[in-house]
Amino acid sequence: MWQRETFKKIKQIPREEHVMPGTALCAGCGGLEALRLAAKVLGDHVVYVNAAGCFTMLAAYPYSSFKGSWLYTTMGSAPAGAQGIRDALDVLIAKRRLPKSEDLKVIVLGGDGSTYDMALSATSGAMNRQLDFYYICYDNEAYGNTGMQLSPATPYAARTATSPCSLQHPAATMQEKKDIFEIWRAHRPPYIATVAPRYPLDLEEKFARAATFTGPKMFLALAACPTGWLYDPGATPEVAKLAVETGLWPLKEAVNGVVTHTYIPKRKPVEAYLRLQGRFRHLFEPTVQTDAIRHIQERVDAYWQQAAQEQA
């Protein structure tokens, strides 16, 4: 049974903020909330290596949202930027041109478009080289910064600007969400975790645990997205909670490849989650697409059945 050791109560979460308010990101951004919580463990001695995506706007001249450092790279190579910075810090410290006290944690920030698609090769390379870095994917299940187009992270039946619902495809998106967790796990990094912003203790605990490992520390953060998923920004906590409680977004970790689910939801019907969001509205209006909803439910059920078997 997985237990939190560092973060048992909400009061234990540090009050100090490391991601400053007043960013240009959308109100209710679940990805930003995940980053805000993560930064409470990561601190200020960090350099964020950003891939093109929504978070690009966190540092827009002449402002930055961070007390730490920031490098904007490209959509396809942020992990390679992390490699260059980590290696340079190591060589400068080894050559005594930089005191050890000046060292930084190197943290990649990438959306699901970068993570699942364009930067997959650069990420694979960084993991294969056992680069000592953090990777935080803020996953809002579409190319969000360009206005919600289909990405490999888009789940079945979500409507996006490039996978609309039509007579040919009444359920909209036909693909299943790519399993990036398992792709990462095949590389055997020391630590992988999924997190959701509505589960702050689970999130903080995972970042604290990750800090004990040298090598790639990979995080997949649910980025509930009012702008793209079409719900009121105030509903982000509820949407993020239901993503977990329906079982659609499993909270888990993999330590040296061994998977543990860190929270076992009672699994509410997926409908409760889908109904909250405009991107699934076509499943309920003008007629209820029973088959599509059942398909989503069956896949969640199958996932958790397999998880239970593996745990046993």
Place this chain on the structure above:
Amino acid sequence: MDSQMMTGNLAAAWGARLADVDYIPAFPITPQTEIVEALAKWCERGEVAATFVSMDSEHSMMTAAGAAEVTGARVFTATSSQGLLHAFEVLYSISGWRAPLVLVNVSRALAAPITLESDHNDVLAARDAGFLQIHAETCQEVLDSILMAYRIAEDERVMLPVIVNLDGFTLSFTREPVSLPDPDMVRRFLPPFRPSHLGFAASSPHALGVAVIGGTSYAYFRHQMHLAAQNALEVHREAADSFHALFGRRYDLVEGYRLEDADDVLVMTNAGASKGKAAVDAARAQGKRGGLLRLRVIRPWPAEAIREALRDRRAVAVLDQNLAPGQGGILYQEVAACLYHEARRPRALCSFIGGLGGQNLSEGEFQAIFEQTAEAGVAGRGLGPVLLYSAEEHREMTHLQMVATGNA
């Protein structure tokens, strides 16, 4: 110090070694690979105090190179052709970061059709990327230019990355005598890299490569890059003076060959210029006063030096080992542009395209170039672009086409 026989690739590796680089991200590509193989071996043996890392692509390699440079390490890397193009967006990123690293490009023609041999469409595609460019003719110049490149790049007035270019095969795999500069003298020429305003560290957080909103900020930073590149003309002269004083070899922005009394001048770059110089000698043996201008620094564009060299000539021919389809020779256009406001400009400016993808440049073709250029000068009317293709090449190609269609 005595000369050693070495290839252009090995000379490039020696340039990085003598520059005492800290970091070498690498990815193999023909005909560059020998450079990173040599450096990997030296790093492994501890003969070079640098971290060598095998990256997953040139796109990643250039990103790691730029990121390490802006962290405060002296960085070297090398690529070629498709690799340079694969890294293309990153070139623009890291020049915008003002990362003063050195990238060696071993020129190789671009696909399709895929080939391994040299022309300059790869490196010239990067001419607007914010990198400075030095194009070398000899193995010695490859090594020396890398040392000069670091000194110029890291100058506070410049702070831009530099590409040092050499021709694939014709220079990369050709052994020539190379004098290795004394490491202590190199340290005098090239002080250690201690940038005052670069480097990620806990006590000096900063944001780099950030978004800008609107053209006001964007234009400001882009103008800064242009002005810094312009500064490199003067910084190059200082570096050339210092290099000459220490090592006895002089490299200017452009190199003139038998220009003093030349009527007609051939303009070339890179190792092909050696053939051009031989053609000048041959023309002079026949009583024709030819000369050659080799463009060595392509970025910043040495407009004044080019005007100076081509003023009052009867005719000038630019022999481009590149082809911009639908336009012609890339360097021809740039030479023409900088001569427009020259009152005493040559009477004719001719454009020739040759040496594509390792295509031979024959003595006969050089002879024809000088003859046609002289005629153009007399007539006062330019020529071209002329696509050089010899009768022998035509015969060979006709035969290949027959084989391809099964009619041989």
